[in-house]
Amino acid sequence: MLAVARQLSPELAARALDTAAARARVTVAGSLPDPTIRAMSDEMPRTSGPRQNMMIYSFEQDIPLWGRRDLRRQVARAEVGQMAAQAQAAEAELVERVKVAFARYYTSHEAVRRTADLHRAIHGVAQVARERYARGRGEQQEVFRAEVETTRVATEIARLEAALRSAQGQLNALLVRPADAPLARPERLRPLPDTRALDIARLAERARGGNPMLAADAAAITGAETNRRLTDRNWYPDVTLGAAAVDRGSYGPTGFQAWIAMKVPLQWGLREAQAREAVAQAGAARARLEAREQQLRGDLAETVAGFGGSRRTADLIRRQLLPQAEALVRSGAAGYGFGRVDLATVLRAQHDLADFRLQLLAAEFDGQRQLAAIERLVGGDL
Secondary structure, eight states: OHHHHHHHOHHHHHHHHHHHHHHHHHHHHTSOOOOEEEEEEEEEOOSSSSOEEEEEEEEEEEEOOTTHHHHHHHHHHHHHHHHHHHHHHHHHHHHHHHHHHHHHHHHHHHHHHHHHHHHHHHHHHHHHHHHHHHTTSSOHHHHHHHHHHHHHHHHHHHHHHHHHHHHHHHHHHHTTOOTTOOOOOOOOOOOOOOGGGOOHHHHHHHHHHHOHHHHHHHHHHHHHHHHHHHHHGGGSOOEEEEEEEEEOGGGSOOEEEEEEEEOOOOOHHHHHHHHHHHHHHHHHHHHHHHHHHHHHHHHHHHHHHHHHHHHHHHHHIIIIIHHHHHHHHHHHHHHHHTTSSOHHHHHHHHHHHHHHHHHHHHHHHHHHHHHHHHHHHHTSOO
């Protein structure tokens, strides 16, 4: 499913095209501007005879100096790095969403199955209640109570089936399929790592090298610093080289002109404002990186703590509560048939067992969701 989502995602396709466009801008940034070609007619009056006409054909080329073209290419390359990192971040978010959607699909499917088991169990209790009433060993009220519980569980199954269809629709949407497209029965959840292996310091160190948003911020800093150096070069003028041919027609020989021109940086206020803007942008980029790192450490600490709690909760339910509840159900079902246990106790034991199973599914889903979040933050699977 992850491979299909990566291949068909329109968001990732758009990010890839944005990155390709940024790579093309590297060539644009380092190119010379288009030259200017002029054709001019110059007429001069004469004291006698016709007016003298000259045609002048000129060619001008602006040439950036002081390493500006190389700096512009570096700024464009930094933008490529930023766009590529953002594409990786989009892919990481997509992977997280697919992992969470699959976990929701699995737990919804299992919730329906477990509740169907409860429905069959209570239906069996209702059958025993009817048999006891037919033999005169039970009360009609017990039959009605068991049938009401059977219907109530049936309504819960209908609600869980709607949640299952919603989970299927979410997963199909991520796979770019129709919402009602069929899906195979989920086999199992991904195995969870041991909580002792999730060291916050080690995860934070891995995130500094693997988190794509940190890479995007680092590329933004590189671009801002290069742009600041480029702005400093604006105090030095570029030059314009020009050449022209003068066609005097029948009035004289062809002549030639050549010149060099440059802009004088008299707008000091403009350049000072540009310099302040570039410095502020570079400082803002560094501040954003620091804020991102701080937020990343906080998110990792919160998510790892939540993962540990979900893992311990699931282990307690699986190892202690479920065996105890199953033993209580077996004991209650056997005792009710002989009249040693009342119906309310049997129904309560059945509901407790079903509730513990649903709580286990909820804890497993939380663990999968938090694991997917941790892997997005560190930039890869654990």
